[in-house]
Amino acid sequence: MSLILTELQQNIINAYQKGFPLVARPYQVLAEQFNSSEAQVLAAIRQLDEAGALSRVGAVFNHKKAGASTLAALAVPAAELDRVAEIVNQFDEVNHNYEREHSYNLWFVVTAYDENALAQVLTKISELTGLPVLKLPMEAAYHIDLAFSINFATPSFSTSTAHAQISQGH
Template identity: 55%
Template sequence: MTQSPLARRLIDRFQHGMPVCAEPYRVMAQTLGCSEAQVLECLQHLQLAGTLSRVGPVFEHTRAGASTLAAFAVPQERLQQVAERVNQYPEVNHNYAREHRYNLWFVLTGPTRAHLDSILQELEQDTGLTPLDLPMLTAYRIDLGFALEATP
């Protein structure tokens, strides 16, 4: 899907370093040379189009709580149902179907490891599936971002 010039500039400039202040959208608009209403309209359009899933901070989980990558081997006919059940937790920040025996992968982030363990236990009880739990040992590079504009 082709994005507007404002959408590309907005994503390029603010997918890292979003202003942390009382009026972040106003600061974003000033930086981009447009109105706050245009920024909000653009973000809403991106979200409605399915291009943007959320606007917010990404915390270093080792400093703010606990995180784990988990997966289920879900029978294909139950994949949608189990994905919807996993998505009921606000602690789930990614959830993807994959081509693999373990075909549903998700990331859980929460205040403590014990909290994550309780969610995984609930999911196991509710679904009858045993989660594969892969807590991160070492982060080598975490910098999710994509340049949309050509850089010289």
């Protein structure tokens, strides 16, 4: 992908992969920090999203304290991967959907408000895809900080190799 990022977009990506302001108007806080307007910040984020350079804007929290979650996987025939991924992606409860090199080649995280709701989502995914869902519940929690300081001046930088996740991480 060829995408030229504005200075504002670069600043947003580097400053807010974590630690997003938890206030009534967070984009106004970003605007003040970057000597910009709230509308310009929102437009910059919208452009990043439309270009596919932004994976998500949202909170990261301990799923076990807020409800139920699990890692899940599907063994999808290669020719069906895009179609099945689109089905899985239609669920609001699904995030972190990605392809892996394994017989179970489509992996995703499902979160719900309780175990019953989680089971219903997994059942519905299985019904719609026609594939059994492998449930891989977490046995131990680890915090991995995935924030990256990106040097946009580097000639080898491309948005296909660096996707920003703007979130409130813990």
